[in-house]
Amino acid sequence: MTLPNPVDLAIPAFVLLVLAEMVVARLKDRRRYCPKDTLTSLGLGLGSSVAGLLSGGLVFALAVWLHQFRLFDIPWTWWAFALCFVLDDLAYYVFHRSAHRVRWFWASHVIHHSSQHYNLSTALRQTWTGFFSLAFIFRLPLFLIGFPPAMVFFCAGLNLVYQFWIHTETVGRMPRWFEAVMNTPSHHRVHHAVNARYLDRNYAGVFIVWDKMFGTFEPERDEDRPRYGIVRQLGSFNILWAAFHEWVGIARDVRTAPGWRNKWNYLVREPGWSHDGSRETSEMIRARAGVEGTGTGEAPPLPAPDLHAHGR
Secondary structure, eight states: OOOOOHHHHHHHHHHHHHHHHHHHHHHHOGGGOOHHHHHHHHHHHHHHHHHHHHHHHHHHHHHHHHHTTOSSOOOSSHHHHHHHHHHHHHHHHHHHHHHHHSHHHHHHHHHHHOOSOOSGGGGGOOOSOTTTTTGGGGGHHHHHHTOOHHHHHHHHHHHHHHHHTTSOSSOOOOOHHHHHHBOOHHHHHHHHBOSGGGTTOOOOSSBTHHHHHHTOOOOOBTTBOOOBSOSSOOOOOOHHHHHHHHHHHHHHHHHHSSSHHHHHHHHHSOTTOOTTSOSOOHHHHHHHHTOOTTOOOOOOOOOOOOTTOOOO
């Protein structure tokens, strides 16, 4: 069965919503949009689409090949679509958490976090190197279970479409019942924030229940408004630097690190890890700020890390 790509169908709506939010921002708070930042996000989104076209066929071919070893023959029924959507969202949670905890995956994902603004155009700021970083491996178990590749990719597209609307400050909080189950702008603002208490929290794609189940949920607090970007801000609107800066940082660290163990750790340890303890991981920043777990300590402003502290 052939299914359309939900993202392609949603692009006109994405464009119209970005334009509408720009109008609202112009009337209420012009600081929400920066023209250069928005152009960078759009350029990164275009580049990501091109990269997806170049690598998508290979990923689909791998999925079809794996599907022949499936454990079950899952039919094309409504309940299969529903189950696939839920399990795909769980796979996304695992990917997303890994993308913040393993520097190799973070090097690809950091692009999405590199804007200091939080608006609908930020949702379009996507990676160019997802295939290179092997981000697709997190969905491979779905094909081995028995979900048809076309079904999985369709559900993944729906997941991505859902995540577009939560990249905004225009929407405050949703009804309590909705906030309890679904990912929302409030929950996702936390995820994009660099405040100490918010680092590496709220990895959900569609269902926030995964974060609540696995201990990574943090609510947005009015007294600690989110500040966006990455711990060491990008400081540039250069599209190529935005797309590849963390890979450059990894290459530099691997080249200069003493010993093969340290070189390997710069690939697979969490962003901010260093062999000499000269940088800070998220855990170190949270502990210094007194916000371990879901603590209530106030988070002081973060000092600027050293010039080589890529990642966090």
